[in-house]
Amino acid sequence: MCGFAGFLDRAGFANGEAILQRMSDTIVHRGPDSEGSWIDAEAGIALAHRRLAIIDVTAAGHQPMVSPDGRYVFTYNGEVYNHLDLRAELEAEQGAISWRGHSDTETMLHGFSAWGIVETLRRANGMFAFALWDRKTRRLFLARDRMGEKPLYYGVQGGTLLFGSELKALRQHPDWRGEIDRDALTLFLRHNYVPGPYSIFQGIRKLPPAHYLEVGPEDVRPGEPVAFWDIAERAQEGRANRFSGSPEEAVDELERLLSDAVGIRMMADVPLGAFLSGGYDSSTVVALMQRQSARPIKTFSIGFSEAEYDEAHHAKRVAEHLGTDHSELYVTPADALAEIPGLPHHWDEPFADSSQIPTMLVSRLARHKVTVSLSGDGGDELFCGYNRYAQGYDIWRHLAVMPRGLRKFAAEALRKTPARAIDATMKLAPARIRNMAVGDRLLKLADVIDTDRADDFYRSLVSHAKRPADLVLGGREPATLLSTSDPNWPVDGDFRERMMYLDMRTYLPDDILVKVDRASMAVSLESRVPMLDHRVVEFALALPLSCKLRHGQAKWPLRQLLHRYVPRAMMERPKMGFGVPIDHWLRGPLRDWADDLLAPDRLKRDGFFDVDSIVGLWSDTRSGRRRLHYHVWDILMFQAWLDAQ
Structure with a gap:
């Protein structure tokens, strides 16, 4: 496991070594064991690597690594677990190879030379993100593993292509602009993370899982990402061949x-x-x-x-x-x-x-x-483990047979009923059914049932803020997989499988x-x-x-497998997530910290949120009148992040 960073500037650059060193220094935690760099100022390419030595901890695994024929330069984060099998395949095809060491980095480089980049990606079983420079064609390739275990950011800033394992490395380049993307912020408030391919900064993207992209020899603007393994196709094949x-x-x-x-x-x-x-x-x-x-x-x-x-x-x-x-x-x-x-x-x-x-x-x-x-x-x-798969399916199954007008009427009625009034009424209910947060749950239900498409229903089910653009000044919500139709999924497909796929x-x-x-x-x-x-x-x-x-x-299947051991x-016990008692902490030891970050004058000065909405949200949460702590936590995490910029 490692980290890397780099930049490509076709116009050439000065002080490349110093810039690259600053980029490398910011990700030392990803690779404290050694560092390396490779620069071709004439070609305009600079690559840095930080190494956490796991396989072949000797200098034979040092990066950036150059292929034996001198064509490729490789900087890489991750592990390819079947690399010994790939070595055996290479030797079977090419005869004995003079390996310098036993790292998977060296195996991948030989694969690129023998099979090409895409075929090597298809054969590799592992987690990885990497940058590969082709010295012969002056092309740059970026790639990311199938499921997205390892990160890779990239984007053009001021005529330079920046790329790396973490944003903090990109920020060290003098061409970095760092303009916050308010549209991405709206997505963050919905999901509690910034979904790919967006990032919080304008012009910077995350490479999608199972994709690679190529930067041609004449420009620094990358082409569109291309899939080398398609989970949508695999899902379709799985449905066709059970x-x-x-x-x-x-x-x-x-x-x-x-x-x-x-x-x-x-x-x-x-x-x-x-x-x-x-x-x-x-x-x-x-x-x-x-x-x-x-x-x-x-x-x-x-x-x-x-x-x-x-x-x-x-x-x-x-x-x-x-x-x-x-x-x-x-x-x-x-x-x-x-x-x-x-x-x-x-x-x-x-x-x-x-x-x-x-x-x-x-x-x-x-x-x-x-x-x-x-x-x-x-x-x-x-394997269909989240509670929402079963509960969400049951709700949607009943909603699907309910007339649209009736659903809309029920949703409006729930929205017009104040959550506090519902909770006050619940105080009179028997202890075994008393739920002081039922008002908030019913309001969430109102948003959930007021949908027509299954995907919209699921998007509402997993959303934090339902209308995040109302909270972000100047923000609009871009399209994501959860807000657009997927032609690879059949209309009559089982909704539970659809939720797992999403x-x-x-x-x-x-x-x-x-x-x-x-x-x-x-x-x-x-x-x-x-x-x-x-x-x-x-x-x-x-x-x-x-x-x-x-x-x-x-x-x-997992249950039965584990019962063998x-x-x-x-x-056998109820499922518990890896959660933390944020609601308790916000009303206790974290209250002063939250009060400071959510102070009205501070929110107004920062200029990102509708102040009255956020202040009301925090007031209701702090007093215990409503259980909106996850919504508040989203705002707090942005404010804390903004403070650190």
């Missing part, structure tokens, strides 16, 4: 695929461990790791003093049963408060998934003992994987995600929904 075996055979196949995915991700020349929350996904990964290890796997978990958020005791029981070397850390509000000032620096653009806090803390805990950690991310999206395209790469990458890289820890091995993904896309959701149980009774 797994035909029995449910039990599906579990056997999942065990085979996931065991291999875990096994190849245990390849490292440095200490290795795993995050363990105690849920099905991480427990399955740890169980398969421990089965393939001759010594106890090091596992790490985070707990909370608030019982409704705490899973650490479950993780400890699983660790004891599997025999891992387990470490845990309980998080206090003081721990969270100490972490918050550094969040804008590590994330580079506004990001408001509050589970970034425990993810940072568990990454730091793990880094004390290991350099690589596996995680269970991706299981929910692949999450794989949006929420997974733009929220979950961003969170894991930034948190782990902030402490120089490499995180690997076995569930997102493309073979596992393609298998899940072909698996019938009746196997994923079986006998009323979500993630049925961990007793069923130890795992």
Whole structure:
């Protein structure tokens, strides 16, 4: 795991070494073990690399790396787990090769020379983002892995193409403009992250997962990104060619695929461990790791003093049963408060998934003992695990048969009923059904039911701010996958599968994987995600929904697989997300911090938000009248990020 940065200026440049050094210095956390640079001022290209040495920790893995024939220069972030198989293929085709070392970087370079760039990408199984300079044709190639585990930003500023692993590196170039994109800000308020391909800055984009782009020899403006692997096509193929075996055979196949995915991700020349929350996904990964290890796997978990958020005791029981070397850390509000000032620096653009806090803390805990950690991310999206899949489907199924006029009437009636009045009435209800936040839930329901298309319904279901452009001064909401029709998805397709597919395209790469990458890289820890091995993904896309959701149980294949290693009774409990008690903290130890960031004069001076709306939102949340803490957290994370600029 590493980081890289670079720039391309066809007009030539001065002080290239100093500029590149500043860009490299900002991402030292991604690669503290060594640094390297390569510049061809005549061609206008400069590449920098920071290395976290995982495979072949010797100088033979140093980057930027030049191909043996001198044609390609390669700077690369990630791991290609099947690179030894690729070496065997290369040797079978070309005969003995004089390898300089045993790094996957060198393997990829030989692949580019032998098979070409696109074919090498298609053969590679891993997580990666890279820049490849072709000295012969003076072309630049940028590429990103299939599921979007590794980040890659790019954009033209002042006649120079800037690119790299993190925005902070791009900002060091003298051509950087840094104009905040208010349209991207509106998207942030809807999703609590800035969805790709947008970034918070005008003119800067994220390369989509499973895509590459090419910059021609005469210009610095990149061409349109091109897919080398298309998840929409894989989903379509999966629907057309369903797994035909029995449910039990599906579990056997999942065990085979996931065991291999875990096994190849245990390849490292440095200490290795795993995050363990105690849920099905991480427990399955740890169980398969421990089965393939001759010594106890090091596992790490985070707990909370608030019982409704705490899973650490479950993780400890699983660790004891599997025999891992387990470490845990309980998080206090003081721990969270100490972490918050550094969040804008590590994330580079506004990001408001509050589970970034425990993810940072568990990454730091793990880094004390290991350099690589596996995680269970991706299981929910692949195997129908989120509660919203079942609950959202039930709501939409009933709404679909309700006349449009009746739905609109019900939505308007709910909107006209003040949330406070509903909550006041609920105080008189029996304790077993009393819910002090029912008013807010009914208002959310009003927005959800007032939709015509399934995609619009789902977009409303997963949205934070429903009309974010009303909150952002001068902001308009650009189109995203969630707001446009997808011709690759059939009208009669199952809506639950559609929701999983949309999450794989949006929420997974733009929220979950961003969170894991930034948190782990902030402490120089490499995180690997076995569930997102493309073979596992393609298998899940072909698996019938009746196997994923079986006998009323979500993630049925994963459950059955884990029960081969961990007793069923130890795992059967309600699902808990990796959440944090933001609502408690905002009304307690974080209140003064929030008051300062949301002060009316400050909001007015910054000039990004409708002040009255934000002040009202914070007042209702602070008093406990309404449970809008996630909406407030979005605003706070932008304000904190803005302060750090």
